[in-house]
Amino acid sequence: MTSSTASASTARTAAPTASAPALLAVLLVLQVLAQTFAGLWGAAAAGVIGGLLRRAPGAFRLNFVAAAAAAALLLGMVAMRGDNLMPFAERVGGLFSAPGWVVLLLSVLLPAVQAGALAGAVARLFRS
Amino acid sequence: MARSLASGLALLALGLGTTWLGVRGAGPVPPLNALLSPSVGLWMNTVGDLPAEANARIPSLGAEVDIRYDHRSVPHIFASNELDAVRALGYVVARDRLFQLELQSRAGEGTLTELVGEAALPADQETRRLGMPRAAEQRMQGMDSTGMLYQVLKAYADGINAYREALPASQWPVEYKLLRKAPREWLPVHSMHLLNRMGYTLAHSPLELDYLQARALVGADAARAMWDASSPVQEPIQPAPRREPVEALTALPAPGAPDTAAARLVSSLLAPRSGKTHHGSLLAWQRDHVPADSSNEARFALKQERAFASNNWAVAPSRSASGLALLAGDPHLELTLPSIWFEVHLVVPGRMDVGGVTIPGLPGVTIGYTRAFAWSFTNTGADVMDFWRESVDNIDRPTSYELDGKREPLVDTRIETYRDAAGRVLATDTVYYTHRGPMSRQGNEWISMRWTVLEAGNELLGFFNGLQATTATAFLDSLAAYYTAPAQNMIVADTAGTIAIRSTGRHPIRAGKARGLDLFDGRTRATDWTGFRAVAQYPQSVNPAQGYLASANQEPIDPAFDSLYLGVDEHYEVWRALQINRLLRADSAVTPDAMRRYHTDPGSVRAERFAAAFVASATRRSEAGDTSASLRAARDMLAAWDKRYTRDNTGARLFETAMARAQALVWDEFIPPGKTAAAVRPSETRLLQLLGDSSSAWWDDRRTQGVVEDRDQLLARALTAAYDTLVVQFGNPAETPWTWGRVAPARPRHLLRLDAFSASPTPIDGGRGTLNPSVGSAFANFGASWRMVVEMDKTPRVMAVYPGGQSGNPASSRFLDRLPQWASGTLDTLLVPRTPDELPPARTRATLRLSR
Numbered sequence: 001m002t003s004s005t006a007s008a009s010t011a012r013t014a015a016p017t018a019s020a021p022a023l024l025a026v027l028l029v030l031q032v033l034a035q036t037f038a039g040l041w042g043a044a045a046a047g048v049i050g051g052l053l054r055r056a057p058g059a060f061r062l063n064f065v066a067a068a069a070a071a072a073l074l075l076g077m078v079a080m081r082g083d084n085l086m087p088f089a090e091r092v093g094g095l096f097s098a099p100g101w102v103v104l105l106l107s108v109l110l111p112a113v114q115a116g117a118l119a120g121a122v123a124r125l126f127r128s
Numbered sequence: 129m130a131r132s133l134a135s136g137l138a139l140l141a142l143g144l145g146t147t148w149l150g151v152r153g154a155g156p157v158p159p160l161n162a163l164l165s166p167s168v169g170l171w172m173n174t175v176g177d178l179p180a181e182a183n184a185r186i187p188s189l190g191a192e193v194d195i196r197y198d199h200r201s202v203p204h205i206f207a208s209n210e211l212d213a214v215r216a217l218g219y220v221v222a223r224d225r226l227f228q229l230e231l232q233s234r235a236g237e238g239t240l241t242e243l244v245g246e247a248a249l250p251a252d253q254e255t256r257r258l259g260m261p262r263a264a265e266q267r268m269q270g271m272d273s274t275g276m277l278y279q280v281l282k283a284y285a286d287g288i289n290a291y292r293e294a295l296p297a298s299q300w301p302v303e304y305k306l307l308r309k310a311p312r313e314w315l316p317v318h319s320m321h322l323l324n325r326m327g328y329t330l331a332h333s334p335l336e337l338d339y340l341q342a343r344a345l346v347g348a349d350a351a352r353a354m355w356d357a358s359s360p361v362q363e364p365i366q367p368a369p370r371r372e373p374v375e376a377l378t379a380l381p382a383p384g385a386p387d388t389a390a391a392r393l394v395s396s397l398l399a400p401r402s403g404k405t406h407h408g409s410l411l412a413w414q415r416d417h418v419p420a421d422s423s424n425e426a427r428f429a430l431k432q433e434r435a436f437a438s439n440n441w442a443v444a445p446s447r448s449a450s451g452l453a454l455l456a457g458d459p460h461l462e463l464t465l466p467s468i469w470f471e472v473h474l475v476v477p478g479r480m481d482v483g484g485v486t487i488p489g490l491p492g493v494t495i496g497y498t499r500a501f502a503w504s505f506t507n508t509g510a511d512v513m514d515f516w517r518e519s520v521d522n523i524d525r526p527t528s529y530e531l532d533g534k535r536e537p538l539v540d541t542r543i544e545t546y547r548d549a550a551g552r553v554l555a556t557d558t559v560y561y562t563h564r565g566p567m568s569r570q571g572n573e574w575i576s577m578r579w580t581v582l583e584a585g586n587e588l589l590g591f592f593n594g595l596q597a598t599t600a601t602a603f604l605d606s607l608a609a610y611y612t613a614p615a616q617n618m619i620v621a622d623t624a625g626t627i628a629i630r631s632t633g634r635h636p637i638r639a640g641k642a643r644g645l646d647l648f649d650g651r652t653r654a655t656d657w658t659g660f661r662a663v664a665q666y667p668q669s670v671n672p673a674q675g676y677l678a679s680a681n682q683e684p685i686d687p688a689f690d691s692l693y694l695g696v697d698e699h700y701e702v703w704r705a706l707q708i709n710r711l712l713r714a715d716s717a718v719t720p721d722a723m724r725r726y727h728t729d730p731g732s733v734r735a736e737r738f739a740a741a742f743v744a745s746a747t748r749r750s751e752a753g754d755t756s757a758s759l760r761a762a763r764d765m766l767a768a769w770d771k772r773y774t775r776d777n778t779g780a781r782l783f784e785t786a787m788a789r790a791q792a793l794v795w796d797e798f799i800p801p802g803k804t805a806a807a808v809r810p811s812e813t814r815l816l817q818l819l820g821d822s823s824s825a826w827w828d829d830r831r832t833q834g835v836v837e838d839r840d841q842l843l844a845r846a847l848t849a850a851y852d853t854l855v856v857q858f859g860n861p862a863e864t865p866w867t868w869g870r871v872a873p874a875r876p877r878h879l880l881r882l883d884a885f886s887a888s889p890t891p892i893d894g895g896r897g898t899l900n901p902s903v904g905s906a907f908a909n910f911g912a913s914w915r916m917v918v919e920m921d922k923t924p925r926v927m928a929v930y931p932g933g934q935s936g937n938p939a940s941s942r943f944l945d946r947l948p949q950w951a952s953g954t955l956d957t958l959l960v961p962r963t964p965d966e967l968p969p970a971r972t973r974a975t976l977r978l979s980r
Contacts, residue, residue, distance in 0.1 A: 039168035040161040044147045060139065074166035082174030088939040092163075092170055094884025095306075107164040107171065110150060114161065118143030124136030 023054055024062055031063075031070030031115065040111060043067050047115030051122025059123030064116030071108045153308075163305060168298040170305060173939035182976045186215050186290040188283070195220060195976040196967045198959050201934040201942050203976070204473040206964050210592075211283040213474045214491050216978055218287025218314075221470055225488040225936040226292065226311055227301040228466055231879055232489050233318035236325030237261050241546050243309060244880065246554055249546055256544045257410065257559055259566035260328065263582040264320035277589050281316035284491035288314040302938055303880060309549060320585060322489035327581030329461070330507045331614035331633075335698050336515050337397065337411045338808040339645045344391035345807070346797050347384025354380065354810040356645045358687045359697040360817050363705045365617055365629060365684040366667040367674055371713070373706055374686070377817045382825040383797040393647070399571035410568045410577045411515060437701060438506035439727070439899055440619040441678035441708055442627035444671060449717040453920040455621035456723040457495055457504020460901055461913040463876035465886060465944065466936035469494075469914050471928070473960065480595050483926070483960055485914050492591045495914060497926055497960075500598045501622035502918035506679045508615035508631045511695040513579040514638070514657070516650030518567055520574045529562055529574070530651045539563055564656065576650055578657060580634045584612035600626045601670060608632050608663045617667075617679040623920045629677045630668035631684040635661040635694055643693045665692065676712045680704035680899070698811050703897035706733040720927065723917045726899060728953035734812065734897030735771040739783050741819050742790075743767045745843035752840075759844055762786070762851035765861065773895035775869030780895055782847075782866065785854055790846035791815060796829050868895065875909050876931050876947065878938070885938040887931075890951045900953075917955060927955035 027050045034042030050063040079085040089100030096103065150161025163169045178197060193216040194206040203220040207213035222229060234240045238255035240248035255261065271278045292311050304311060335355065342351035363373035397411065440457040448454050461468055472493065473483035484496015495504050520526035521535060528535040540561035546554045560567040560574075567576040590610030597603040600620035607618055608630065615633025620626075636657040638644060648655035667684035669677055682705035684694060710733070711726050712718070746763035762782060769779025791809060798806035818826055822839040829837050837845075858866050869891025878885035892911075894900030900912055916928040931950040935942035949956065961967040 035165065036167045039165045040147065040150050042167075043161075043165075044143065047143060071166050075171060078166055078171045078175055081176070082171075082939070083177065084174050084939055084941045085171065087941075088170075088174050091884050091938055095882065103164060106160065107166055107169070110146065110161045110164060114143055114146045114150065116143075117139045117146060121136050121138075121140035121143055124132050124139065127132065 020058065020062065024066055026053070027063055027066035028069055028073075031066045031111075032073060035067075035070050035074060035111060040114065043071075043111035043115045044118055047118035048122050050115065051119035052126065054119065055123045055126045060116045060120030063119030064112045067115035068108050068112035071111045075104065075107055158306070159308065170302055170939070172298040173302050173305075173937055176299065177935065177937065177940045177942065178974045180974050182974070184219065184290065184294065184976065184978055185980060186219060186287055186978055187980060188286045189215055189978060189980045193978040194964050195978065196961075196964050196972055197974040197976070198967060199971045199973050200471070200956060200958075201973060202471045202473060202958070204475065204959070204961055204964070204967060206475050208476065210476050210479055211279060213476050213480060214280055214283040215287040215290075217472060217474060217486065217491060218284040218289075219291050219978060220287075220472065220976070221486065221488045222288040222291035222314075224934055224942075225466055225470055226288075226295075227303040228879060228936050229288065229314065229318075229488050230312055231303075232325060232487075233314075233321045236264070236321030236323070236328070237318070238544070238546075241548055241554055242551075243307060243549065245548055249554055252546055253544075253555070253557060255325075255328070256557060257566060257568050258328070258332075258577075258579070259559065259561065259582055260324040261321065262540070262542060262559075262561075262566075263585075264317055264324055267320050267585040268317045276592065277586065278316065280491050280588060280592060281319050284319065285314045285316050301936065302885075306880075306882075307549065319490055319588075322487070323584065323587065324581060326487070326490075327579075327584060327614045329614075330616075331510075331512050331581050332579075333509065333511075333699060334411055334513060334515070335511075335645055335696070336647055337394075338698075340390050340397070340647065341394050341800075341807045342798065342810075343387040344394045345383075345386055345800065348387045348390070349381045350383050351387070354814050355698060356643060356696055359683050359700055359702050360813055361702045361706070362686045362688075363682055363702060363709050364667070364686045365631060365677075365679040365682060365705075366669050366686075366689075367672045367677070368686045368689060371674075373709065377820050379821045380814065380817055380824065380826065393573075395571075397571045397573050397575075401569070401571065410566065410575055411570055437681040437704070437901065438504075439678075439680045439704055439708060440504040440506050440617065440629075441676060441712060441723075441726075442619050442621040442629070443712065443718045443723075444627050444675045445625040447675035447712075447716050447718055448919075449719045450919060450921075453621035453623075453625045453627055454718060454720060454723055455502045455504065455619065455627070455918045455920070456727065456916065457506075457619065458727050458900075458912040458915040459495065459505060460911055463874060463909040463911050463913060463931055465876045465878045465932050465938075467876070467913060467930045467932035469930050471930070471934060471958075473958075475962065481960075481962065482595050483958065484916070485928075485930070490588065492588050494591075495916065497918050497924045498595060498597075499623075499924065501600050501603055501620050502916075502920060502924055502926070503600075503603060503618060503620045504916060505616040505618055506681055508617050508633060508684060509681055509695060509699045510615050510631070510633070510635055510684075511644040511693070511699055512581070512613060512615060512634065512636060513577060514636070514644055514648060516562075516564055516576045516578075516648045516655065518562060518574040518576050518650040520567075523569075523572070523574070525558075526560055526567075526574060529567070529576075531563075532652055536563070538567070562650070564650075575647070578636075580613040580615075580636065583634070584614075586610040587612065598622075599624065600628045604628055604630045604632070604668075605663075608666070617681075617684065619677060619679060621918070621920050623922060623924075625920075626671055627677055628668070628670040629679060630663075631666050631694075632663075635666070635692075637661060638693065641693075643696075645696065661692065665690075667694070674713075675716075676718075678705065678708045678712060680708055697813055701897075702813060703732065703734040704899050704901065707731055707897075707899055720917045720919045720925065724915075724927065724953070724955050727912065727915045727917075728893050728900045730772040730774045730777075730893045730895075730898055730900070732771060732773060732895065732897045735769075735773070735780070735783055737816060737819075738787060738812075739766050739769065739771055739779075741839075742783070742786055742843050742847050745840040746847055748840045749844040754844065756848055758851045758855075759848045761861075762847045765851075766847070773868060773898050773900075774893050775867070775891040777868045778861065778865040780868045781858070781871050782850055782854060784872075784896065785850035786843075786847045787812075789850045789853075790843055793829055793842050793846055794818070794826060796831055797826065799831075874911055874931070874951070877909060887944055887947055890947060892951050893953060912950075915950070915955060923960060926958040926960065928958055929955050 034046035153159040469485035519530040594606035600622040873889035
């Protein structure tokens with residue numbers, strides 16, 4: 001590690017942020033609410049807020065995980081309330097020549113990429 | 129710092145890009161995030177499917193309506209007045225079929241492009257040039273808003289819109305999410321558009337251009353004998369006083385010299401117009417499913433496969449095992465997902481107790497039963513559209529047309545604008561109208577059209593009032609009083625044991641006893657229709673001596689008994705009629721289960737007649753020295769085939785291919801000079817007529833030099849070619865048998881033709897010319913869209929099924945749940961409770977209470 005990167009790293013870790021597990025919990029709740037009421041716009045908006053809350057390294061990671069977990073949670077709730085998720089996933093997968101599990105995985109990953117990227121961007125730009 | 133800024137901007141681009149693409153999509157990439165969002169995307173369509181208990185509001189409702197869905201997801205609607213029952217009907221149909229409602233009405237309105245984009249432009253252009261939306265709008269404008277018909281249409285719209293308005297976007301049907309559209313408001317006129325669409329499906333069969341082309345190629349005598357003549361095999365709907373069908377397989381006139389006048393007119397009609405697309409010509413047999421670049425062979429095949437046909441039959445108490453009247457019906461339409469039908473049961477104490485199937489968009493039960501009678505339809509197929517050559521003042525922009533020596537201004541000129549889903553103008557069109565109907569440019573000619581479908585609109589009242597009837601004949605009379613088009617063979621059986629049938633719908637009478645296949649001279653009113661057949665002149669029968677009635681789209685009445693023109697052989701099909709009459713004649717104690725079996729009976733008179741001819745010709749050719757191994761193998765295969773289209777038979781595929789080959793070879797006289805494919809093709813019954821004349825000039829394939837073929841040579845050649853083709857296509861039959869169920873399965877397709885939402889290929893018993901004529905094709909699937917058997921006891925015993933499911937939602941377990949039963953040829957027993965309490969809790973899947 002060079003001295004300049006070491007000092008930058010020290011400065012980042014010194015930023016006033018909540019502990020990662022606590023923040024993750026907050027971000028998870030935020031993502032669940034945002035995705036429930038505003039769909040993918042909600043995931044994006046929550047990602048921006050998440051980036052502001054965590055203007056430090058790990059913003060991408062935390063928000064990615066929170067959005068993915070929220071999407072998975074919501075998907076799980078849909079699966080519990082509905083009665084035909086997997087057969088339908090196979091049909092939807094057929095629209096894109098993909099197996100059903102791939103589209104289910106995409107359902108989790110897409111809001112995660114959205115939220116993670118926006119959070120990471122906001123965190124870095126505001127730090128900059 | 130700079131690096132952090134750069135990575136921040138890169139992440140920002142990724143986040144915003146993902147969001148943008150996720151919401152809007154780009155080119156072929158759909159808005160994936162929106163579609164796959166767990167909270168608003170497609171997955172939400174797996175939730176909330178027919179909850180066990182639900183309440184909803186329809187503001188215009190008069191009193192509370194109790195709806196019980198039985199174990200088959202059939203809503204039983206218990207209302208206190210008829211209009212409330214109709215409102216509830218609109219609501220339950222929308223609940224399961226909201227997208228289908230819009231798609232089908234737009235098809236009749238000519239606005240599909242606004243929903244699905246430019247791909248639908250040819251279909252929309254045809255619809256509008258036929259004058260369908262104008263007719264529907266005029267019908268609504270002329271409708272008394274205090275009258276019963278308007279009240280019914282409005283009540284139905286209220287029910288649909290109540291559901292639509294309360295539906296959150298997250299629950300919009302899957303198709304709307306894929307198309308990125310919102311459900312539109314349902315208006316009463318949309319039902320009229322749908323009615324027109326049914327008319328288009330069932331009563332649009334112009335043959336004038338075919339006949340003219342035939343005359344141009346083989347002369348008037350031969351063309352007339354093949355086109356403008358009745359079927360050579362008569363097994364009519366109105367029973368003739370005899371015990372067997374009649375065959376008049378007289379020799380056909382040899383192909384003659386071209387009719388030069390007809391050739392000139394064909395040339396004028398088909399003259400290309402530079403820079404003009406020519407979708408939707410009035411004269412053309414143009415269906416939206418055939419790609420424009422399809423070969424003529426593909427078009428002929430589709431015409432054969434387009435089994436917009438049906439069966440229905442009724443058995444009198446004297447011939448039923450139980451001593452009760454029996455009725456069966458199976459309308460053959462395109463097999464779609466969701467099905468064209470939705471099963472319902474409506475009860476208004478003292479006023480209405482009717483069950484059966486409704487067409488989403490039309491407020492009523494189309495085929496079904498009451499406590500007193502049951503009914504079903506087949507398509508009459510009569511010739512109800514004619515064409516006139518008009519003489520206009522300006523060939524590019526007409527403003528008037530010649531009539532009785534004077535110039536008449538056009539009755540109407542409409543600018544039709546076609547828009548895409550975003551509202552952008554895709555194309556515009558000017559549609560002109562004479563007093564006869566729409567007028568369209570065809571090559572260098574202007575052709576106007578009169579069509580009974582454009583003059584229909586009161587049919588629903590016939591149904592509505594008919595529900596008060598207590599006898600079969602009273603129901604038929606109610607329908608006849610209001611019914612214009614599309615003409616249907618309406619069969620009824622009642623609890624008193626009466627069976628009756630009537631080919632109901634307006635049948636035009638042409639001036640001077642003219643028939644309907646010529647283009648008329650538009651310059652005089654003397655060529656106009658002079659009226660319509662009186663109801664007493666409709667083909668019909670009540671309690672015939674033979675003890676049963678049957679219709680299967682055959683010629684309704686033997687021309688030997690009624691010379692009034694209804695149509696020609698090409699409008700009809702006789703094979704299924706021969707088969708069902710054969711079955712019914714042979715059974716003097718018919719049971720409901722036998723009726724069920726008849727629906728999927730794999731026997732085929734067509735195969736028996738033609739396969740025998742192929743085998744005989746092949747045998748004679750072998751005896752004459754033809755040593756072709758393919759011919760021998762094909763003959764052996766066809767001879768071993770039992771001529772039954774069971775799903776596991778291995779001969780039907782060869783037979784069908786040989787039939788197609790034979791027709792392509794025989795009718796070479798209809799190949800225009802300079803072309804490689806026939807422009808037109810006579811019906812199969814003409815080929816049957818030809819079989820008896822082994823050396824007819826028609827058998828000679830003029831494309832072969834130095835040889836004059838006879839029947840045996842040509843049929844053997846067709847059989848050999850068919851065998852060789854199938855070996856290439858499906859492999860050596862000794863190793864991989866050409867099992868019918870594998871090579872010709874049924875496959876109900878999603879309305880948007882999305883393969884992922886379509887059914888898997890499903891083996892079935894049945895084929896072309898059998899009572900179950902479902903034939904898989906490259907373009908579409910047609911077949912029995914609903915099968916029903918009713919035994920008319922005090923409480924009717926009803927069994928039925930359709931391919932698909934009650935739900936139009938591909939995410940629902942009710943989307944396709946009936947297909948296995950349909951494919952197996954079995955039927956469900958329908959429940960007919962008089963009150964909500966009569967539906968056992970164990971058979972109740974869900975309840976819905978509607979209030980104001």
